[in-house]
Amino acid sequence: MKTVTIQDIANVANVSKSTVSRVLNGTAGVHPDKRKAILAATHKFGFQPNVVARSLANGRSLTIGVLTQNIGSPFYDAISQGVIAGLQDSTYSPIFMDGQWERTSEISAIKALIGRRVDGLLLIGGALSGNDISRICKDLPTIVIARQVPSRKLPCVFVDNVDGGYIATKYLIENGHRKIAFIQGLPQHQDAIDRFAGFCRAFKESGIQLDRRLVLDGDFTAIKAECSVNRLCESRLKFTAIFAANDASAFGARLALYRRNIGVPDEVSIVGFDDQMESAFLTPPLTTVRQPAQEMGNLASRALFDLLNGKPFKSQLLKGCLQIRESVARLKTRSNHRD
Amino acid sequence: MKTVTIQDIANVANVSKSTVSRVLNGTAGVHPDKRKAILAATHKFGFQPNVVARSLANGRSLTIGVLTQNIGSPFYDAISQGVIAGLQDSTYSPIFMDGQWERTSEISAIKALIGRRVDGLLLIGGALSGNDISRICKDLPTIVIARQVPSRKLPCVFVDNVDGGYIATKYLIENGHRKIAFIQGLPQHQDAIDRFAGFCRAFKESGIQLDRRLVLDGDFTAIKAECSVNRLCESRLKFTAIFAANDASAFGARLALYRRNIGVPDEVSIVGFDDQMESAFLTPPLTTVRQPAQEMGNLASRALFDLLNGKPFKSQLLKGCLQIRESVARLKTRSNHRD
DNA sequence: TTGTAAGCGTTATCAC
DNA sequence: GTGATAACGCTTACAA
Numbered sequence: 001m002k003t004v005t006i007q008d009i010a011n012v013a014n015v016s017k018s019t020v021s022r023v024l025n026g027t028a029g030v031h032p033d034k035r036k037a038i039l040a041a042t043h044k045f046g047f048q049p050n051v052v053a054r055s056l057a058n059g060r061s062l063t064i065g066v067l068t069q070n071i072g073s074p075f076y077d078a079i080s081q082g083v084i085a086g087l088q089d090s091t092y093s094p095i096f097m098d099g100q101w102e103r104t105s106e107i108s109a110i111k112a113l114i115g116r117r118v119d120g121l122l123l124i125g126g127a128l129s130g131n132d133i134s135r136i137c138k139d140l141p142t143i144v145i146a147r148q149v150p151s152r153k154l155p156c157v158f159v160d161n162v163d164g165g166y167i168a169t170k171y172l173i174e175n176g177h178r179k180i181a182f183i184q185g186l187p188q189h190q191d192a193i194d195r196f197a198g199f200c201r202a203f204k205e206s207g208i209q210l211d212r213r214l215v216l217d218g219d220f221t222a223i224k225a226e227c228s229v230n231r232l233c234e235s236r237l238k239f240t241a242i243f244a245a246n247d248a249s250a251f252g253a254r255l256a257l258y259r260r261n262i263g264v265p266d267e268v269s270i271v272g273f274d275d276q277m278e279s280a281f282l283t284p285p286l287t288t289v290r291q292p293a294q295e296m297g298n299l300a301s302r303a304l305f306d307l308l309n310g311k312p313f314k315s316q317l318l319k320g321c322l323q324i325r326e327s328v329a330r331l332k333t334r335s336n337h338r339d
Numbered sequence: 340m341k342t343v344t345i346q347d348i349a350n351v352a353n354v355s356k357s358t359v360s361r362v363l364n365g366t367a368g369v370h371p372d373k374r375k376a377i378l379a380a381t382h383k384f385g386f387q388p389n390v391v392a393r394s395l396a397n398g399r400s401l402t403i404g405v406l407t408q409n410i411g412s413p414f415y416d417a418i419s420q421g422v423i424a425g426l427q428d429s430t431y432s433p434i435f436m437d438g439q440w441e442r443t444s445e446i447s448a449i450k451a452l453i454g455r456r457v458d459g460l461l462l463i464g465g466a467l468s469g470n471d472i473s474r475i476c477k478d479l480p481t482i483v484i485a486r487q488v489p490s491r492k493l494p495c496v497f498v499d500n501v502d503g504g505y506i507a508t509k510y511l512i513e514n515g516h517r518k519i520a521f522i523q524g525l526p527q528h529q530d531a532i533d534r535f536a537g538f539c540r541a542f543k544e545s546g547i548q549l550d551r552r553l554v555l556d557g558d559f560t561a562i563k564a565e566c567s568v569n570r571l572c573e574s575r576l577k578f579t580a581i582f583a584a585n586d587a588s589a590f591g592a593r594l595a596l597y598r599r600n601i602g603v604p605d606e607v608s609i610v611g612f613d614d615q616m617e618s619a620f621l622t623p624p625l626t627t628v629r630q631p632a633q634e635m636g637n638l639a640s641r642a643l644f645d646l647l648n649g650k651p652f653k654s655q656l657l658k659g660c661l662q663i664r665e666s667v668a669r670l671k672t673r674s675n676h677r678d
Numbered sequence: 679t680t681g682t683a684a685g686c687g688t689t690a691t692c693a694c
Numbered sequence: 695g696t697g698a699t700a701a702c703g704c705t706t707a708c709a710a
Contacts, residue, residue, distance in 0.1 A: 005703055016681045021705060031679065048454040052394045053703035056686045061391060063434070070424055072616070072633075077416040084437050085409055093455065095402070095434045098423050115387040116402075116432065222620045251620035258622040277411070278617040281561045281590035283597040294411075344687055355697045360689060370695065392687030395702045 004045045012044075013037040024049060055117065064304060065113030066094045066122045069101040073220070074276040075246070075293050079124050079145055082297020090305055092119070103127045110136050120304045123147075124297075130154060141307040145300045146293075147190065148315070155307070156315045157300040161191050164289040164320035165198020168243055168271045171287075171322055173206050176331030177241040177269060181214040181232060183225045183253060185245035192220070195245050195273060213237055218249050225252030233260055240268060240331055247272040247279045247288055254282060254327075265329035275323050285325035292318060343384045351383075352376040363388060394456060403643060404452030405433045405461045408440040412559070413615040414585070414632050418463050418484055421636020429644055431458070442466045449475050459643045462486075463636075469493060480646040484639045485632075486529065487654070494646070495654045496639040500530050503628040503659035504537020507582055507610045510626075510661055512545050515670030516580040516608060520553040520571060522564045522592060524584035531559070534584050534612060552576055557588050564591030572599055579607060579670055586611040586618045589625055593666075604668035614662050624664035631657060 006024075010017040015034050022028045023035045030038075041047070055061040064087060068080055080096070087094050097113055099106035106126050113121065120141040123133065130151035133142065144156040172180050182199050185192025196215075203210040214237065216228035225244060232239065233256065244250035250272030254264060262268055264284060272279060272288035279286040296318065303313045345363075349356040354373050361367045362374045369377075380386070394400040405422055408415060419435070426433050436452055438445035445465050452460065459480040462472065469490035472481065483495040511519050521538050524531025535554075542549040553576065555567035564583060571578065572595065583589035589611030593603060601607055603623060611618060611627035618625040635657065642652045 003703095007703080017704080018682080018706080019680060022680085025705080027705085029679065034680090048450060050395075050703050051455045052391055052400060053686090054705075055391045056389075056395050056688085057703075057705040059686075059705095068423065070420055072417070072420060074413060074416075074616075077413070077420070078411070080419070081409055081411060081416065084407065084435050088437050093434055093436060093451065095432055096423050097432060098427050111387060112432065116390045222617075226620070248616070248620075251617055255620045255622060255624070276617075277413075277587070278561075278590055278615075281565075281587075281594045283594060283622055285594070342687095346687080356688080357690090357697060357699095358695085361696085364689080366689085368695065373695090389687050392702090393689070395704090396687075396689040398689095398702075 003050075004047050006047075006049070009038060009041040009045060009047055012041040059117075060119055061117045062091050062093065063116065063118045064092050064094045064120050064122060064301070065110070065116065065118035066096045067099045067106060067109055067113070067124060067126060068096055069125050070098045071101060073248075075274050075291065076124060076146070078276075078293035079297040082294035082299075083122060083124075083145075083301045084297075085294070086298040086301030087305070092305065094122070094301070099126050101125065101127055103132070107132065107136060114140065120308055122300055122304060141304060143300045143304050143307070143313070145296055148317075154315075155303065155313050157296050157303065157318070158316075159291050159296070159318045159320050161194030161320075162198040162201065164273060164291070165195035165243075166202050167198075167320070167322050168273065168289050169199045169202035170206075171324075172241045172243060172269060172271060172328065173202060173208065175269065175328055178208055178331075179211065179214065179237075179239045180241045180243055181216055181229075181239045183216045183228055183242060183244040183249045184218040185220045185249070187219075189220070192218075192245050199243060211237075214239055218245055220246050220248060222248045222252035222255070225249035226256045227252075229253045229256035233257075233262070241270070241328070242268060243271045245273055247274040247276045247286065250279070250286055250288065250327075251282065254286075265327050269328040269331075271328060273320075279323075280325065282327070284327050287325045287327045288323050289320040290323045291320050342389075343386050345386075345388070348377060348380040348384060348386055351380040398456075399458055400456045401430050401432065402455065402457045403431050403433045403459050403461060403640070404449070404455065404457035405435045406438045406445060406448055406452070406463060406465060407435055408464050409437045410440060412587075414613050414630065415463060415485070417615075417632035418636040421633035421638075422461060422463075422640045423636075424633070425637040425640030426644070431644065433461070433640070438465050440464065440466055442471070446471065446475060453479065459647055461639055461643060480643060482639045482643050482646070482652070484635055487656075493654075494642065494652050496635050496642065496657070497655075498630050498635070498657045498659050500533030500659075501537040501540065503612060503630070504534035504582075505541045506537075506659070506661050507612065507628050508538045508541035509545075510663075511580045511582060511608060511610060511667065512541060512547065514580075514608065514667055517547055517670075518550065518553065518576075518578045519580045519582055520555055520568075520578045522555045522567055522581060522583040522588045523557040524559045524588070525557075528559070531557075531584050538582060550576075553578055557584055559585050559587060561587045561591035561594070564588035565595045566591075568592045568595035572596075572601070580609070580667070581607060582610045584612055586613040586615045586625065586627055589618070589627065589666075590621065593621060593625075604666050608667040608670075610667060612659075618662075619664065621666070623666050626664045626666045627662050628659040629662045630659050
């Protein structure tokens with residue numbers, strides 16, 4: 001069965017294919033009768049314009065390249081979902097390539113995307129430098145999501161991780177906590193570094209001495225956090241609260257405490273970072289810094305859409321906000337935590 | 340800056356563009372010297388073949404259409420990730436459209452995908468009938484994921500939900516439980532129906548009477564499950580275990596019990612379905628039926644790849660397997676559950 | 679308003 | 695082996 005083309009419906013409607021193209025795209029006025037005939041033929045054949053040919057002809061592929069990072073994190077998954085949703089009602093479709101959070105891999109992924117003549121690029125996280133990006137993406141409209149790339153020209157949509165770390169820690173301090181453990185994220189990861197910076201700032205601002213021994217190893221996974229908290233408990237260092245660099249780590253911490261029969265929040269309070277879906281159903285429900293992941297993807301894709309239509313867009317710094325639930329308790333004056 | 344084409348590098352290498360095409364695709368032998376010159380020019384210009392033009396010329400877009408359903412479920416997200424990963428090292432790229440688990444929306448999404456001349460289709464879940472699919476996808480290689488479409492011709496990759504429901508329930512029964520509540524999934528959802536069928540089968544097989552009052556409303560969300568379990572507790576009906584149609588529902592159930600100070604698993608046991616990442620870190624770690632979500636996406640995309648290369652593929656029924664953790668306890672002879 | 683014809687960047691079919 | 699040249703299906707000047 002031959003695929004039906006614009007020419008076929010032109011024949012049936014007794015017009016030239018230019019005219020068909022015109023009604024299909026609304027590029028110019030066409031006599032109502034002919035338009036009607038064309039539309040009729042279009043329906044009759046169930047005609048689907050060949051986007052590939054169209055792209056080749058006018059240079060726009062109506063495709064957005066999305067660079068993802070397969071790290072199986074609910075946060076990044078939500079961003080991708082947001083991107084898909086944001087593009088859903090536009091004529092653009094997202095095409096995905098994975099960068100594996102690894103420079104060379106990301107570069108070749110972007111090149112592949114460019115080979116497909118995407119009209120714009122959405123880069124979710126990743127390890128590329130601002131220079132890398134500007135060099136590779138040249139004049140392709142590009143928006144970076146979930147990461148701030150220090151470059152005057154690159155629009156980014158990201159949350160203020162320093163601030164997020166700060167408000168979480170401050171909340172614990174306000175609740176009387178002084179001996180607060182911090183579960184770090186991946187060592188080199190900027191988000192992790194920033195959240196820790198926020199943690200430190202809150203301490204400094206409150207004039208409280210930060211105990212370095214309470215800064216624990218982490219890598220954003222629950223299992224690693226569980227190990228670290230286990231070790232902390234065995235060290236017999238005093239602590240009354242834990243701030244985890246992400247919710248997954250908070251889950252790990254929670255489990256470690258559970259195993260040792262340490263009550264949350266009675267004996268130890270916990271704050272996380274992300275507010276992933278499950279966090280509201282932890283026992284007790286987790287107090288955490290909410291990152292609007294899906295909204296970020298959505299926002300970025302719409303912004304790229306604007307960019308493609310010539311409207312300007314400048315970086316957008318979102319603030320995380322503290323979701324207060326039940327995993328933090330005010331420290332009792334005579335602390336009853338284990339020592 | 341003009342984009343460099345195959346013609347440009349042909350000029351530099353002093354050959355015709357046909358020859359360039361030949362070395363780029365390895366379609367025919369080319370004199371080593373010329374080949375070298377062509378490759379050199381290619382690198383010099385940083386030439387990226389235009390996939391769009393290539394597709395138009397040879398009829399293959401090297402693109403796989405993926406129909407997703409934006410339901411923000413970790414299970415479906417993991418499938419998408421698996422698809423991306425599975426295609427990562429092939430020449431194919433996935434392009435995503437959302438069907439919103441709604442027939443007409445899915446149809447137009449697939450049509451859009453076809454308009455983009457995708458070489459194959461991956462349908463994740465969804466509401467389309469087998470007839471719908473065969474009609475719309477015609478002779479486009481198609482694989483359905485996470486759903487069995489009863490049609491001789493449609494290859495599917497899915498897990499046996501009836502069996503999953505059965506083994507979970509049987510496990511509870513073997514542990515002495517008789518009064519087992521079931522939290523249903525979305526009423527019309529086939530997975531939900533199947534898991535319930537498995538639940539019933541286990542009862543029947545054991546000759547135990549199923550108490551219909553213990554079959555609770557659900558919709559695969561934690562919040563709904565929490566409400567249902569709350570209501571159950573207030574009803575003062577006896578129950579010693581809960582089987583939730585998915586992990587999210589199990590989380591909701593867990594929280595409801597936590598609020599009423601009902602111990603898990605001491606007083607009530609819980610089994611979930613999915614084994615999403617967080618489940619291993621619930622307190623206590625959740626015993627659940629593991630669905631290999633990512634593997635399914637991976638498997639399906641590779642299978643589609645085979646299909647495109649002419650190799651046959653027949654439906655693959657995967658079995659879920661019970662991840663035994665700590666949310667189930669053997670029922671004490673003198674039951675100490677609340678009555 | 680409409681048709682003709684020239685691209686868009688490749689691949690594929692021929693000859694040589 | 696290699697080079698013309700004709701597709702591929704559409705858009706878009708340019709004419710009429």
